[in-house]
Amino acid sequence: MGKVYVRVDDRLIHGQTIVAWCPTLKIKEIIGIDDESAKNPTLKSIMTMSVPPTYKTHIVTTDEANDLLKKGSDANRLVIVKYPGKLTEIAKSIKGCECIYLGNISKQADRVHQLISGVGIFCLSKKDVEEIDALVKQGFEVNFQQLPNTAKTGWDSFRKTI
DSSP states (O other), X not given: OOOEEEEEOTTOSOHHIIIIIHHHHTEEEEEEEOHHHHTOHHHHXXXXXXXXXXXXXXXXXXXXXXXXXXXXXXXXXXXXXXXXXXXXXXXXXXXXXXXXXXXXXXXXXXXXXXXXXXXXXXXXXXXXXXXXXXXXXXXOOEEEOSSTTSOOEEHHHHHTTO
């Protein structure tokens, strides 16, 4: 059975995903979950056009993702969502994932908590924090990490700064 890794990155699929994360985690299948993008053929095409054919790639709705993930796979999978809130909608389907990596999460009006590191700024709303706390209580490992070769900050360390 393949492993499942989860990444929160508001850019969904981009160069760092393909060049850094996929090779490091030995990914064979990418599942980008975004209801809006999944329903827009142009957005789907833009997001997948630079993905090499060695990766099976999906841009799917939340419901489609849950169905896909329930089927399981022998290949390592990288599940990518734009925002932490989406994780609560797929929590049952990603149970047992190796790690949830929080990546690029840009500043918005409701995002009042931030972690500034040498490689990025990770901004979270109060609701994001509550949702991630709930995931940690369910046993998920959550880390901030921009790239696989950069330092990671565990959720507990960040949580203490709030």
